[in-house]
Amino acid sequence: xxxxxxxxxxxxxxxxxxxxxxxxxxxxxxxxxxxxxxxxxxxxxxxxxxxxxxxxxxxxxxxxxxxxxxxxxxxxxxxxxxxxxxxxxxxxxxxxxxxxxxxxxxxxxxxxxxxxxxxxxxxxxxxxxxxxxxxxxxxxxxxxxxxxxxxxxxxxxxxxxxxxxxxxxxxxxxxxxxxxxxxxxxxxxxxxxxxxxxxxxxxxxxxxxxxxxxxxxxxxxxxxxxxxxxxxxxxxxxxxxxxxxxxxxxxxxxxxxxxxxxxxxxxxxxxxxxxxxxxxxxxxxxxxxxxxxxxxxxxxxxxxxxxxxxxxxxxxxxxxxxxxxxxxxxxxxxxxxxxxxxxxxxxxxxxxxxxxxxxxxxxxxxxxxxx
Amino acid sequence: xxxxxxxxxxxxxxxxxxxxxxxxxxxxxxxxxxxxxxxxxxxxxxxxxxxxxxxxxxxxxxxxxxxxxxxxxxxxxxxxxxxxxxxxxxxxxxxxxxxxxxxxxxxxxxxxxxxxxxxxxxxxxxxxxxxxxxxxxxxxxxxxxxxxxxxxxxxxxxxxxxxxxxxxxxxxxxxxxxxxxxxxxxxxxxxxxxxxxxxxxxxxxxxxxxxxxxxxxxxxxxxxxxxxxxxxxxxxxxxxxxxxxxxxxxxxxxxxxxxxxxxxxxxxxxxxxxxxxxxxxxxxxxxxxxxxx
Numbered sequence: 001x002x003x004x005x006x007x008x009x010x011x012x013x014x015x016x017x018x019x020x021x022x023x024x025x026x027x028x029x030x031x032x033x034x035x036x037x038x039x040x041x042x043x044x045x046x047x048x049x050x051x052x053x054x055x056x057x058x059x060x061x062x063x064x065x066x067x068x069x070x071x072x073x074x075x076x077x078x079x080x081x082x083x084x085x086x087x088x089x090x091x092x093x094x095x096x097x098x099x100x101x102x103x104x105x106x107x108x109x110x111x112x113x114x115x116x117x118x119x120x121x122x123x124x125x126x127x128x129x130x131x132x133x134x135x136x137x138x139x140x141x142x143x144x145x146x147x148x149x150x151x152x153x154x155x156x157x158x159x160x161x162x163x164x165x166x167x168x169x170x171x172x173x174x175x176x177x178x179x180x181x182x183x184x185x186x187x188x189x190x191x192x193x194x195x196x197x198x199x200x201x202x203x204x205x206x207x208x209x210x211x212x213x214x215x216x217x218x219x220x221x222x223x224x225x226x227x228x229x230x231x232x233x234x235x236x237x238x239x240x241x242x243x244x245x246x247x248x249x250x251x252x253x254x255x256x257x258x259x260x261x262x263x264x265x266x267x268x269x270x271x272x273x274x275x276x277x278x279x280x281x282x283x284x285x286x287x288x289x290x291x292x293x294x295x296x297x298x299x300x301x302x303x304x305x306x307x308x309x310x311x312x313x314x315x316x317x318x319x320x321x322x323x324x325x326x327x328x329x330x331x332x333x334x335x336x337x338x339x340x341x342x343x344x345x346x347x348x349x350x351x352x353x354x355x356x357x358x359x360x361x362x363x364x365x366x367x368x369x370x371x
Numbered sequence: 372x373x374x375x376x377x378x379x380x381x382x383x384x385x386x387x388x389x390x391x392x393x394x395x396x397x398x399x400x401x402x403x404x405x406x407x408x409x410x411x412x413x414x415x416x417x418x419x420x421x422x423x424x425x426x427x428x429x430x431x432x433x434x435x436x437x438x439x440x441x442x443x444x445x446x447x448x449x450x451x452x453x454x455x456x457x458x459x460x461x462x463x464x465x466x467x468x469x470x471x472x473x474x475x476x477x478x479x480x481x482x483x484x485x486x487x488x489x490x491x492x493x494x495x496x497x498x499x500x501x502x503x504x505x506x507x508x509x510x511x512x513x514x515x516x517x518x519x520x521x522x523x524x525x526x527x528x529x530x531x532x533x534x535x536x537x538x539x540x541x542x543x544x545x546x547x548x549x550x551x552x553x554x555x556x557x558x559x560x561x562x563x564x565x566x567x568x569x570x571x572x573x574x575x576x577x578x579x580x581x582x583x584x585x586x587x588x589x590x591x592x593x594x595x596x597x598x599x600x601x602x603x604x605x606x607x608x609x610x611x612x613x614x615x616x617x618x619x620x621x622x623x624x625x626x627x628x629x630x631x632x633x634x635x636x637x638x639x640x641x642x643x644x645x646x647x648x649x650x651x652x653x654x655x656x657x658x659x660x661x662x663x664x
Contacts, residue, residue, distance in 0.1 A: 073564075077561065081557070082554070085554040098572075
């Protein structure tokens with residue numbers, strides 16, 4: 001029995017179904033991130049878990065108990081909102097203990113809980129202030145304190161970091177991760193930022209158009225995306241997609257395409273997915289992460305199947321830790337992630353090494369990964 | 372807005388500025404003149420008014436007209452002064468303002484945070500109340516007050532003013548709560564606060580400016596109302612405005628203009644006081660709803 005079960009849940013507004021048959025099982029202590037572009041239904045799903053929106057059909061249960069029709073305050077959940085939603089007329093201390101007061105927790109207990117949470121989040125000096133007198137990061141902490149103090153079964157986070165500036169966002173991200181490791185609580189976290197999703201989660205649900213596109217660990221999502229949407233949405237820069245023709249040669253499968261010099265090149269598969277045989281003679285989409293396309297010295301030495309081809313450099317972008325080099329395969333611009341100190345210049349023809357262990361193949365019509 | 376006007380002021384010359392202030396001063400004088408005449412003549416003996424210049428300062432300063440207007444002037448049949456009617460007005464205004472403001476706040480809260488089917492339609496009807504002239508409701512209202520057994524009583528007047536003011540107060544609070552973040556209400560729901568708890572603990576404490584607007588508006592309107600007071604009140608529940616009319620209209624003996632002036636100022640004093648105390652919040656509250664919404 002899993003901790004939080006979303007079973008066949010749908011949501012409709014009138015005749016428009018915005019969330020289609022969602023099935024997710026969340027284990028205790030898991031950090032599930034719902035990620036997707038705006039309008040994909042991720043916040044709706046979170047609000048349904050919270051009880052702020054009804055479920056049109058299906059069930060959501062926590063600890064095996066159905067939550068359909070249960071009031072938000074009786075679900076043993078706590079939520080951190082994007083705008084923090086701190087009560088402007090109450091002090092920080094009152095903000096944090098308001099929920100306990102509403103649940104008729106005795107005053108002495110409230111005080112102890114408040115002190116513990118304030119210490120954990122290092123907001124002790126702020127307790128007498130009003131939310132208006134706090135900085136963005138401090139408000140964020142108070143909002144988390146308000147959730148933590150309830151000690152709920154499930155924490156719900158609705159894009160909690162999107163109002164912070166870039167640096168603070170990274171700091172708070174680490175802090176949330178630390179908190180999760182320390183407290184081992186179950187968290188459902190909504191974001192549109194795929195880096196947040198990758199770094200924080202134990203599992204990710206990628207959503208688009210009201211459907212769960214893929215549910216898996218960050219590594220599964222990144223290395224073996226279920227379809228073209230997941231492949232391009234997750235990862236920065238996004239996955240290179242190259243049209244290739246599948247040929248059979250010497251009993252093995254080969255992907256044929258062109259490089260930026262107009263030459264035909266052949267990329268042999270070492271361990272092609274079994275389904276790929278059916279595509280011999282047809283054109284498919286080959287997915288290649290930027291780090292699987294690099295300079296020969298930067299290639300993964302543990303990789304089994306490395307192919308080196310010459311190609312032309314179109315643009316070079318030094319990013320400090322890496323150098324991104326844009327080149328062309330099969331008429332498509334491709335990003336290569338090279339070492340920081342690599343010596344290349346635009347217009348130059350240099351060696352690119354492709355890690356064929358890491359390539360994924362997609363059916364261009366269904367857009368699903370070929371397995 | 373103020374920054375903009377300062378900018379242009381810097382560019383205008385000294386002469387233009389002087390002219391500007393002169394004109395403004397003139398207008399201010401123009402508006403203050405009637406009030407000044409009222410004050411001056413209310414502290415004169417009657418002989419100075421009838422025998423001389425209305426504009427002249429009093430030679431004998433006297434507060435007798437004030438005392439008379441307040442305590443002993445002939446109003447209707449009894450020489451009671453305005454005093455009992457002043458208290459009638461207070462007994463009517465305070466509950467009417469409080470109830471209409473609280474109900475308006477509740478309406479605004481429901482119409483913005485607990486949306487339901489056809490809520491905009493209902494709000495539209497309530498808005499309609501703002502545009503109905505007083506005279507139209509006189510007869511139906513009299514019938515309803517009669518049926519409710521409230522005819523000729525202070526509670527009856529309170530009811531009339533609450534019903535009439537509700538459209539305005541609802542409009543104020545709805546606009547104000549429109550920009551109040553719904554996430555706060557949701558957070559409070561998750562924290563376990565119910566419908567009224569959210570209202571009392573969260574929304575109402577954040578509504579200072581708009582409460583001031585509603586109170587000033589309602590207080591001024593209800594205090595100054597003459598028509599409802601004259602139509603629906605008995606002798607023992609008549610408000611100040613009706614009593615003032617009776618004072619001025621009473622036909623026995625000489626017209627005591629100084630007493631009339633003192634009475635008129637007495638009748639205007641409470642609204643003046645409310646505006647002076649809360650006036651600076653008035654503009655702030657009006658802006659708070661409009662700028663963001």
